[in-house]
Amino acid sequence: MKIRGALVVAVAVIGLGVLLGGLRVNPYIYFAGYVVLQYVVIATAWNVLGGYAGYVNFGTPAFFALGAYTSIALLEAFRAPLPVLILCGGLVAGLLGLGIGYLTLRLKGVFFSIATFALSVVLQTLIINWDYVGGAKGYTLIRPPVPFFRSWAVLLFILMVVLAVVTVLVARTIERSWIGRGLAALRDNEEAAECMGVPTLRLKLFATTISGFFLGVAGAPFPYYVTYVEPSSTFDLNYAVNALAMPMIGGTTTWLGPVIGAVLLGTAQQIATVTISSELNLLIVGVVLVLFVVLAPEGLTGLVRKLRRGRA
């Protein structure tokens, strides 16, 4: 697929989203769809660093929550409009990403992952003790009347469709450019890549910043979605596990993997939450994650590739 072809598909997906927004279906569809699409953004953003560059980030909740809390601070201070919130949420989380990028100078592999986890807890402690954005009590957002659309659910759903498409397009572009090849080289062997003239530090900084940016973007509309934000649910470990599990299930080396993983696992979770229980659906995520890492380390896209090669 050329760039133009990809753009056509992207516009078609957005059009489909708007069409779905116009239909008079059960509003729950929009709420559930928002969560699934949010996971498409999260999984794709995580994969830019985790899949392409091979640096496993356990701190997804930190970036997501930073996006959400940037929104709250801006709402509290200026009642800033939604597009500004998304941009600023992304930028602040991107800055944090740049910060952890410099961390990669000293910390490789496991140590990097543990440090990102630590970062998430430190940030959560700061937010709990910061009363301006609600502190431990949480923050309640009163939504203004909805502009243009029938309801906030529809607006947020279509917004997430657009964000998901943009994120995937960016990830796809990175993957197919020299940046993607450079990242793949440093994932396989950082020292060798450095010796061959790959600018590893600049590439890593790029990957951590972009990844952080889109994780923040995913979190920025979150206050509008839930209307009540408190630290323990915004910094939930589920985000970290899902951000790992979805690309692992789909396959981490291509942009398609996280999308497939997020749609499958995200939808399964939504269905399980309604029909069984929300605790049990978490158990399913954990078990599926472990099974995939043990049995199909290349994910679904890897399995398909293997089957095709076997037949040919």
Next chain:
Amino acid sequence: MFSWDLVANAVVAGILLGGFYAAVSLGVSLTFGLLDVVNIAHPAFVILGAYAAYVMNSSFGLDPILTGVLFTPLFYLIGAGVYRIYYGSFERRGEESLRGLVFFFGLLFIIEVALSLKYGVDYRMVEAAYIGKSIDLGGVGIAFRLLVPCLVGLAMTLALYLFLSRTFYGRAVMGVSQDQVALRLMGANPVRIKTIAFGLGIAAASLSGALLITISPVVPSTDRDYIGRVFAITVLGGLGSIGGTLVASIILGVAESLMATLFGPSWSLAVSFGILLLALAVRPAGLFGR
């Protein structure tokens, strides 16, 4: 507001807490420090041990620490089993670093969710004669619920130190961490040695879980607080150094206790993770690193 009495109490409580933190971190020192297996699920096994103590205590009135000791063989077997799966799926294929990490992260998540499905998210605690008693040493109170876990933690540290330095298997574990090929040439099987060491690590985790529930009530998600603590301690102490683990535990215990007394308990968790980030950024080899 500021009084030296308060500080003295906080320091003593911190040292006692440190002895307990050493117990929690020993397993990670062994598995991560010596075997290079990133067992990030270690805190989940600590909580599992705590719930074992809770169940035996509430239904049979067994002493929590006695239960902890009784359960160690079972957890040793669980640990050995987990390591076999890990070895077969990742280490043998040479893909241990990333996927192994994800494997243990998933394991942690499964244990946590399974516990909250079975026992709910209420705080669970145990009862024993010594919990709630304390002695007073010139204005400084020493609570037995802290003193007993601290003593057990010190005993565990000493036992592990003697095991690693005096026994055949202990020395073999040290050997695995240095040179696996050389160990194989000496006629020992590294996989078997690692299985034993990993089993011991998980057994230590379960026993420290019994200590944990003696100190304070436990919920399934308590394990998250300890991920930072145990890795902060093992990194700060220097990977694989048992003495370093003890020193780092006491440093962390005192720092947290002072922070909680002076600024309020909601900040104390940030101490461990702050120390971890600082240690990783400034001196990844730790205080007593190789």
